[in-house]
Amino acid sequence: MSSRLRNRPGLIKRLNFSANVALYSGIAIISTLALLAIAAPLISHYDPTGQDLENTLLSPNIHHLLGTDQLGRDVMTRLLYGARIDLAIGVIAVFLPFVIGTTLGLISGWRGGWFDAILMRIVDTTIAFPFYVLAIALVFVVGAGPKAIILAISLVGWVAYCRIIRAAVLVAKELDYVHAAKLSGLPTRRILRRHVLPNVISQAIIFSMSDIVLSILAIVSLGYLGLGVPIPTAEWGSMIQEGQAYILQQWWIPTIPGVMVVITGFGLSLVGDGLVKRLNK
Amino acid sequence: MNFLFYTGKRFLQVIPALFGISVAVFLLVHAIPGDPADVILGQTSTPARAKVIHHMLGIDRPVFVQYFSFLGHLFHGSLGTSFYNNDSVTTLIAGRLSATLFLMVGGILLALLISLPLAILAASKEGALRDQAVRVVPIIGLGMPQVWIGIELILLLGLKVHLFPVSGFGDTFLQHLRSSFLPALSIAIGLSPILIRSLRAAMLEILEADFVLTAKAKGIGKSRVMISHVVRNAVIASVTVLGVNIAYLVGSTVIVERVFAIPATGSLMIDAISKRDYPIVQGVTIFFAVVVVVVNLLADLIHASLDPRVAL
Numbered sequence: 001m002s003s004r005l006r007n008r009p010g011l012i013k014r015l016n017f018s019a020n021v022a023l024y025s026g027i028a029i030i031s032t033l034a035l036l037a038i039a040a041p042l043i044s045h046y047d048p049t050g051q052d053l054e055n056t057l058l059s060p061n062i063h064h065l066l067g068t069d070q071l072g073r074d075v076m077t078r079l080l081y082g083a084r085i086d087l088a089i090g091v092i093a094v095f096l097p098f099v100i101g102t103t104l105g106l107i108s109g110w111r112g113g114w115f116d117a118i119l120m121r122i123v124d125t126t127i128a129f130p131f132y133v134l135a136i137a138l139v140f141v142v143g144a145g146p147k148a149i150i151l152a153i154s155l156v157g158w159v160a161y162c163r164i165i166r167a168a169v170l171v172a173k174e175l176d177y178v179h180a181a182k183l184s185g186l187p188t189r190r191i192l193r194r195h196v197l198p199n200v201i202s203q204a205i206i207f208s209m210s211d212i213v214l215s216i217l218a219i220v221s222l223g224y225l226g227l228g229v230p231i232p233t234a235e236w237g238s239m240i241q242e243g244q245a246y247i248l249q250q251w252w253i254p255t256i257p258g259v260m261v262v263i264t265g266f267g268l269s270l271v272g273d274g275l276v277k278r279l280n281k
Numbered sequence: 282m283n284f285l286f287y288t289g290k291r292f293l294q295v296i297p298a299l300f301g302i303s304v305a306v307f308l309l310v311h312a313i314p315g316d317p318a319d320v321i322l323g324q325t326s327t328p329a330r331a332k333v334i335h336h337m338l339g340i341d342r343p344v345f346v347q348y349f350s351f352l353g354h355l356f357h358g359s360l361g362t363s364f365y366n367n368d369s370v371t372t373l374i375a376g377r378l379s380a381t382l383f384l385m386v387g388g389i390l391l392a393l394l395i396s397l398p399l400a401i402l403a404a405s406k407e408g409a410l411r412d413q414a415v416r417v418v419p420i421i422g423l424g425m426p427q428v429w430i431g432i433e434l435i436l437l438l439g440l441k442v443h444l445f446p447v448s449g450f451g452d453t454f455l456q457h458l459r460s461s462f463l464p465a466l467s468i469a470i471g472l473s474p475i476l477i478r479s480l481r482a483a484m485l486e487i488l489e490a491d492f493v494l495t496a497k498a499k500g501i502g503k504s505r506v507m508i509s510h511v512v513r514n515a516v517i518a519s520v521t522v523l524g525v526n527i528a529y530l531v532g533s534t535v536i537v538e539r540v541f542a543i544p545a546t547g548s549l550m551i552d553a554i555s556k557r558d559y560p561i562v563q564g565v566t567i568f569f570a571v572v573v574v575v576v577n578l579l580a581d582l583i584h585a586s587l588d589p590r591v592a593l
Contacts, residue, residue, distance in 0.1 A: 124294075125301025128570045128577075132532035133550070137306075137566045140554045141313050210423065217426050221536050224428040225551060240429055244540075247436050255436075258429030265424015273420070 023274025029267030033260075037083035046074040048081035048234040057250055069239075069253055070246060078234035079256060085235045087264065089146050090216035093153040094208055100154070101161025102204055106192055108162065109169025119162070126159050135218065139227040146229055149222055153215050160211065161204050168200035202279040209272030213265040220261055236260060287585050295578055302570045303355060307348050310563045320557045321364050360564030365556060370564030373549060380450050380545035383457055384534045387465025388472060393519060395469055396476035401512060403477070404484035415477065422474035427533050431467040431540035439463060448542040464541045468533045475526055476519070483518035487511050517587045524580025528573045535569075 036043065052072030060067045066075035108116045135152035142148045172178060173196065181191045222228035223237020231238050236257035243254030317338060318331035335341040339350060354361065360370035403415035439447035451460045487493060488511060496506045523530075535547030546565060553561035 121297045121301060124298045125305060127528060128298055128302055128573045129305070129566070130528040130532035130535070130569050130573060132535045133547075133566055133569045136535070136547075136550055136554065137309055137562055140557075140559070140562050141309060213424055217424070220426045221428055224426070225536070225539055227551075227554070237426070237428070240426070240432065244432055244435075247432065248440055251436055254429070254432050258426055258433070261426050261429065262421060262424045266421055269420040269423060 020274065020278075022270045023278065026267045026270030026272075026274055029263065030271065033083060033264060033267065034087060036080055037087055040077070040080035040084060044074065044077040044080060046077040048078045049073065049232045057246060059250070060252075066252060066256065067250060069242065069250075075239075075253055075256070078239060079236075079260060081234040082236045082239060082257060083260065085229055085233065086216050086219050086237075086261070089149060089219050089229075090212050090264075093150045093215040093219075094157065094211050096150070096154040097157030097211070098161055098204065098208055101158035102165050102197075102201065104158065105162040105165030106169055106197065106200075109166040110173060110188075110192060110196070116166075123159050123162060126156060129156070131156050131218065132221065135222060136225070136227060139222070144222075144227045144230055149215075149219055149228060153218060157211060157215070160207060164203045164207055165200055168203055169196060172196050172200055202275075206272050206275045206279065209268045209275065213268050216261060216264060220257075284585060288582060291578055291581055295574055298574050299571065302567060302574070303352055304348075306563055306567050306570070307351055309566070310559055311344070313559060315557075317364070317559065320559075355567070360567060361560035363553075363561055364558045370560050373561065374546055374565065374568055377544060377546040377549050379457070380461070380538070380543050381534055381547070383450075383461040384464055384468060384538060384543070384545060385530060387461050388468030388530060388534065389523060391465055391469035392472040392476055395473045396480055397512075397515065397519065399473075399477050400480035400484055400515065401507070403481045404488060404511075405507065407485060415481070419474035419478050422470065422477075425471065427467060427471045427536045428540050430470050431464065431537050434463050434467055434470075435540070450543045450545075460541075460543070464534075464537045464543060467537045467540070468530065471533050471537075472526065472530060475529070476522060479522040479525075480515060480519060483522070484511060484515050487514045487518075517584060520580050520587070521584050524577050524584070527576045527580070531569050531573060 040048075050073060052068065054072065055064075055068055056070055056072045058064055058068040058072075064074050064076065066079065069075055069078070104119060108119045131152070134156060135149070138152045138155070139148045142151060178191065178195060181195045186195075219228055219235070220237035220240065223235045224241045226238070226241065228237050229235040231242075239257045240254045243250065243257075247254055316331060317340065318334035319326050321334055322330055332341075339347060342350075358371060360374070362369050363373065399415050399418065403412045406412060435447045438444045445463045446456075446460045447463065449460055451457050493506060493510055496510050497503075534545065535550070538545040538547050539551065546568070550562055550565040553559070553565075
């Protein structure tokens, strides 16, 4: 915010309010999606992979709210079960990069020297690889499936956290409270864990929201390419791919999984933006 | 002189990255389970024949020797040969390169065409309704899968109104241009959220700079300040923003060319996966990584030559 706005307390209050609205509506969207995913078997009594070859490519009706696909599978059911796969892997895939990147960034920013120099060269090398190119190469090495996706996201994803935390640590380590902790003779580990980390972690948490979106996009894209979660498991990316052939008649089959991703991304962006305004107060 | 010094410094910084790429890809290929001789020989594989193949491929030598011979080949511009038809990987990539370039250049141009006006609109009055409206675009846009953007464009602009071909790449230059429009637009729409965010931030920074204040104080009209001072600098900023996001751009072309069945470099790689043709996978991975490093370098150098503050 520019200085003009900072001097107007009324507006600031309004911004905080809007930050909360963003945060809470984001949380509401994400929890609704998560609930739908968890409750999938309760909401739909169809089997997400169960074929019904006498009722293929049906238009939406009272039995099949979103119709059926080319193998007679209920699209709505596959959408809900797909949410389980895409949301779960999306969140799990971000966990490892978050922990590794934060730890390395903390050490690198604090210690500097050769450790920092070598780590930054590794960072340079890693960001040279376009994510999808590396992901495809990794699928080649470990075979298609969640394992390759998580491995690919982890191999690339830690870099962002590492840079964010490293930059924040470089600033924090010159601040008085850190000097004070050092002077009082606390062990480095304790300073890092109890004093530095809580003050630098917020940026990483904020970034992790958009990172989850990116990892869901990766799962969907790899699923589309046939390199993600193997069919016939219900997954948004492979649903888009399979639906592409029937786009003229059943446009909603490839469209709606994409809309689900957009809604997920929208919810997570709102949470992220809300957190930015809250934590950067 | 300063610029020369900066250029030299940037060139030296590229070396460790290139070295890292070569090591990473070499290790990646070595981590592939299974014996390449089995891939080549298929059903006809016997231990004796496998041994001959091992010797031909040079993989019976120590790992370090293999790495340095691999590095030596790279220096000569050789990325190895395909397991299937003995075509050199460099030739195969070269054959697909024009399609990739059409997509990348088209994607960049369209992305700028979308993002620059929106960023200018948003930054021209921070906090106003139009700013708020533009800021919603990235929030929604970031969550759109590239493949999905492509398919929706096929549906809306290709199949409903038959404006553009929905697959293939054509034979003549004009056909290439027409065929690559929708894929390039998909890439552009995917890239725009990032560009809009960065460009808006860059413009806001420029608007607060002293030279803009001076121009305003001199009584130059608002739109002229915007065009001749702010937008010009925003274009310089876009060079950097594009440079930073080049890896993302390359990744998008790989995905999008698949949606539109365009035979570009990414498909070469994806097709090689099912055939387990690993010199191709290795070669394309290296190629793309080197492209990213080189484009980054170029973006920095262009930025430095346009913006005198950088080299200092």
